[in-house]
Amino acid sequence: DGGITQSPKYLFRKEGQNVTLSCEQNLNHDAMYWYRQDPGQGLRLIYYSQIVNDFQKGDIAEGYSVSREKKESFPLTVTSAQKNPTAFYLCASSIRDGYTFGSGTRLTVV
Amino acid sequence: RKEVEQDPGPFNVPEGATVAFNCTYSNSASQSFFWYRQDCRKEPKLLMSVYSSGNEDGRFTAQLNRASQYISLLIRDSKLSDSATYLCAVTSVEYDYKLSFGAGTTVTVRA
Secondary structure (H helix, E strand, O other): OOOEEEEOOEEEEOOOOOEEEEEEEOOOOOEEEEEEEOOOOOEEEEEEEEEOOEEEEOOOOOOEEEOOOEOOEOOEEEOOOOOOOOEEEEEEEEEOOEEEEOOOEEEEEO | OOOEEEOOOOEEEEOOOOEEEEEEEOOOOOOEEEEEEEOOOOOOEEEEEEOOOOEEEOOEEEEEEOOOOEEEEEEOOOOHHHOEEEEEEEEOHHHOOOOEEOOOEEEEEEO
């Protein structure tokens, strides 16, 4: 079955450490997105990519980085510059406005 | 002003009741509108798209009011399983089909 896979499901990060969240899709979608969700809030866009080897900043890109070397993969790195990284991270892919979401990664700073 | 705003609720209703809530959007160029359902600690799942003429899917009815720039969701005959957070989302080709989300409306259906 086609879908979008995020890993790991839970991730713990020490202060000052970079961590990378994985997102893989086999839907043949061109566009991929990373969203962050904090408790009681909606999803906020971190980065998005509409095509391989190209990506754009979303509304809250500071402290994050991405790459899009393959159509299927859009990993997100949470760097030490992100001062409040504890959140629920959601990856999505789409064709036009038809979105599919991954099951999310819950990142906690310890 | 946020691009998409929702009444956070919570709406606490008995089983069988009707509950309705709105979502306003600020960008008049928005073209596509959606309601997503999100259960606690899970990813959002598409509940329904919202069409200009309004649309219904079983007990759920969605309406779009372009003049006043809001969409609405009505749930009839509420079930315990309808308890969730409902997120509205809007997008447009002008913004590369990026989805902008509201913060969500929490609905709790009690027995």
